[in-house]
Amino acid sequence: EALRAHDRGGVEPLEISLDQFREALTRENRTLKRALTDPRIFSGIGNAYSDEILFHAQLSPVQSTGLLKPEQIEELYGAVRSTLELWTQRLRDEVGDGFPEKVTAFRKEMAVHGRYKEPCPVCGTAVQRIRHADNEVNYCPRCQTAGKLLADRSLSRLLKADWPRSIDELEDRQEEIAKQREPAPPKPPPPKPAPPKTRARASSRTQAAAGGSTKVPKKVAKKATTRPAKKAAQKPGPA
Ligand SMILES: [Zn+2]
Incomplete structure (x- = not known):
């Protein structure tokens, strides 16, 4: 049977x-x-x-x-x-x-299964997952794990030390990312090249401040004074 x-x-x-x-x-x-x-x-x-x-x-x-x-x-x-x-x-x-028939696939009436990133029906937190080779575990990090995110291997490998430990941390980070992805506010005009007059004045001022000369600190390296040849000469010669 x-x-x-x-x-x-x-x-x-x-x-x-x-x-x-x-x-x-x-x-x-x-x-x-x-x-x-x-x-x-x-x-x-x-x-x-x-x-x-x-x-x-x-x-x-x-x-x-x-x-x-x-x-x-x-x-x-x-x-x-x-x-x-x-x-x-x-x-x-x-x-x-x-x-x-047995249910293995996603059903829209389910609370968390197959609902990664969808809001939890109880608290509204995004449903999380742990991915395995052939399936996925879905859970609500607020209702089930006290705010803790369970390490998802593929994601934690990708993020390495950056792996968020809690749903709060993850949500903060997602907010930041969302802000970065939002359509950028109207771009400020590209910086205009300074008018030639100002530039000339600035450069002459700089020159005046420097006393019109360029200071280049020179470090004169002392040459090594040890002369092994001399030392060798002081030694008694071979008998
Ligand atoms: Zn929940």
Whole structure:
């Protein structure tokens, strides 16, 4: 059966209790994003749903499962259920009696997934991302990571030490960049060459100040006076 072929041993998240959820989630210490999307742990939570779940639980995708507080696990359990139920219902409404297909692509109703740079529906902050080879993690840096930006490898490589540590820093920088990109105000006219009269006066004044002569400090380098030949001559000659 098709379903069984996809079964890789993960538990069905809508069919488990909070205790079972906690047990599955914390069996290994992983980041939340990895734990949620690992088919050996949970069945059917892909990249898109996991972004949405973490957003609704207000948890960072890189938070370690081993360091979660009990109330955070409970919050996450609730977010898993509400997100999956919401999308199952939405897809059912769309396809009628047909079997709802898994959502992996961007859906416009999603809060953060596939919405890089779009405003967070809760706080309006630009949604951020962590890019990997074949996918992308999207999150809100205010709702989920306390203002901290998670290092995006390709971007941090590009910016090196310039990588902003917080969303505030990033926004400040983007404001600066936006200002620089704004259509430049009318350019001031190019500097006019000074009228010849003034120039002549200026140059004569300069000459007068300098006493009409050019001072060139000369440093006369003393030539080395050591003469190894003399020293050698003082030595007794070979017998
Ligand atoms: Zn937000």
